[in-house]
Amino acid sequence: MTLKKSSNKSSLGVPVKPFCLKTKELVRGLGDLVVSIHGELPPDIKGIAIDSRQVRQGYLFVAIRGERSSGEEYIEHAVRNGANMVILPEGAGIPKYISSILSRDTKACAGIAASLFYGNPTESCPVVAVTGTNGKTTFTYLMEAILKEAGLRPGVIGTVNYRLGSLSWPAPLTTPDPVTLQRTIREMITNGADSIIMEASSHALDQKRLWGSKIRCAVFTNMTRDHLDYHKTMDNYFLAKQSLFSDYCPEVSVFNIDDPYGKTMYLHSRGESITYAIDNEADIRPKKLNIDINGIYMAIDLYGKTVSITSELIGKFNVYNILAAVSAAISMEIPSHAIQMGIAKCRNIPGRMERVASDSSIMAFVDYAHTPDAVERILKEISLLGPRRVITVLGCGGDRDRGKRPLMGAIASRLSDIAVFTTDNPRSEDPLRIIDDMLHGVSDRDRMRESIKVIPDREEAIFWAIEQAKTGDAVLVLGKGHETCQIIDNQKIYFDDRVILKRALEEKLSC
Known part of the structure; x- marks a missing residue:
């Protein structure tokens, strides 16, 4: 099921009555967030959007300044789509072709306006x-x-x-x-x-x-x-x-x-x-x-x-x-x-220390652990359960905090008998560069143990880990958990660690 853009269509399949908010009620609800009002405000609004592409006739458009762009850049587009009022950040240029409210905090305004519109x-x-x-x-x-x-x-x-x-x-x-x-x-x-x-x-x-x-x-x-x-x-x-x-x-x-x-x-x-x-x-x-x-x-x-x-x-x-x-x-x-x-x-939580069932004598888990602390906690907890060896498959996300990569690499290599470094969601980054960042955290002692394996292809890495595993070993595939796609070059490709891990276990059993 997907969320519908229209404010009176329910994502859950049951119609929701159309909503309408009196502008006087909106202004009263915004209180001292309102700096000034420009132009004659419409009597009511029939919808709210912070994305100009989702604006329809009679909507309020709230222009929020983001990391990469500002909603002010899309006011004309919002007006073309039917906006009859806009909320702008204090200090913004005032458009003459639409009624507007200047606000001290447009992010707060968006939340309050949305709550009021949908009846609190x-x-x-x-x-x-x-x-x-x-x-x-x-x-x-x-x-x-x-x-x-x-x-x-x-x-x-x-x-x-x-x-x-x-x-x-x-x-x-x-x-x-x-x-x-x-x-x-x-x-x-x-x-x-x-x-x-x-x-x-x-x-x-x-x-x-x-x-x-x-x-x-x-x-x-x-x-x-x-x-x-x-x-x-x-x-x-x-x-x-x-x-x-x-x-x-x-x-x-x-x-x-x-x-x-x-x-x-x-x-x-x-x-x-x-x-x-x-x-x-x-x-x-x-x-x-x-x-x-x-x-x-x-x-x-x-x-x-x-x-x-x-x-x-x-x-x-x-x-x-x-x-x-x-x-x-x-x-x-x-x-x-x-x-x-x-x-x-509450027995099974998707991608959270989720045990992949099989007839194998190998303990196999998938977990969303994607921070240094989470990886360390998981590996320490597994060791307390008494596996013969711990084999960890791990990657780090691209276009995200580079500083945690060597930390995660160090933890995985130190607390695993075998650590397989692979891709996670590389996004726009070079997967090998991400893995190299992880390797920078590996100590000389762990390098000398020759317990680090680099396999950039995640599916291949999972299969290799299972091939190495023997009775009593624990295999952990970390980082993606419940996710069902891998993001490579900003393209989403179907990939589910649980499915791949189960298939690898089944193939090992059939040999």
């Missing part, structure tokens, strides 16, 4: 928003399972897809643009959603895509190096994450206080909060904990009683994800039995 959908049901470098997607699956077990019908907006019940459609972005976000939430509510779970990416928070949304519960998982090609510094990255808690005033904030950034956020937070941890004293902390190849068992205190939690997910990092979901569920007063059953039923 986040006022209608509780919204749980999660941010963090790792764990966001797993959290949404756990939370979805818990809420379903409690008899609710949650809509989910995240990296893997957008979904409601048995319906799902592709996710163009982890967190969509503000117009798509508010429209999607409204459509989900129209189609029966009574709660919303969403991933809030650092890009989305920095660009204020959630502006205009009411957040019932905001969750912080962890923060390690990522997206520095965009944020430039860890301080900027931190401020983007922190804005979910400081700018959106959630009713309840949930923090992982084993994470130093999480602890800092907690100490500076206002309002009600719930903390979770394994190592530090926290509101939610396991009293007993056991992790093995079969999953996780722990005992925690819920509503004054000790409750057993079991999960088929593996690894200490998934303990943190479960604790985050438990904390958020408590903020929504979900019964303990629904928390227990929901977690127990």
Whole structure:
């Protein structure tokens, strides 16, 4: 299923009534974001767009300044497509051929306008928003399972897809643009959603895509190096994450206080909060904990009683994800039995430590780990499960933070018995240059072990890794997880690590 451009067509297959927003209501809602008004504003607007190609007759066009271009460049195109009003950044030239509003912050205006246009959908049901470098997607699956077990019908907006019940459609972005976000939430509510779970990416928070949304519960998982090609510094990255808690005033904030950034956020937070941890004293902390190849068992205190939690997910990092979901569920007063059953039923999360089933005696996993911290955590957790050897297939994305490539190369070579360096999504970069950046992180000692193999073709790399594997070995294919395409020269080519890995295992068995 694909998202429709028209504001009155539902992506979920059920018609949504046409919306119309009175301009007076819009101006009142924007408040002091309005610097000045020019020309006679139309009485109402029939749609909102931040992309001039999506403008239709009677639409408001919000001109946002981006990294590569500015919406001001596309005002004429928006007018040709039917725009009857435009919101411009303060200091922009004022067009004489269309009514306009100058604003202090057009990004914030887009979110508020979209929320108003779609009837403030986040006022209608509780919204749980999660941010963090790792764990966001797993959290949404756990939370979805818990809420379903409690008899609710949650809509989910995240990296893997957008979904409601048995319906799902592709996710163009982890967190969509503000117009798509508010429209999607409204459509989900129209189609029966009574709660919303969403991933809030650092890009989305920095660009204020959630502006205009009411957040019932905001969750912080962890923060390690990522997206520095965009944020430039860890301080900027931190401020983007922190804005979910400081700018959106959630009713309840949930923090992982084993994470130093999480602890800092907690100490500076206002309002009600719930903390979770394994190592530090926290509101939610396991009293007993056991992790093995079969999953996780722990005992925690819920509503004054000790409750057993079991999960088929593996690894200490998934303990943190479960604790985050438990904390958020408590903020929504979900019964303990629904928390227990929901977690127990959440067995398979696409591309997140996903075990590729086969009759082979080789443990084979696919995971989305694409940051130094995520790669290190995965490899350390696997080693605790007692494999004979660990064989890792790993690449790094092109046109992204080059600084993390040698770090990931160093970690993979140090914590694997065999590390296969290959392509991920090279995009416009030379794949061999990316691999060379990874090799720069490999120590002389690891080079001397001759345990590094370079195979640029990702499919060939996966097959080679399986060919080397023997009984009791663990093979991990990292970086792409749930993705079903590879981006080479900015062309998307079908590629699914899980499919390739399964085929390689089957061919090995048939020999």
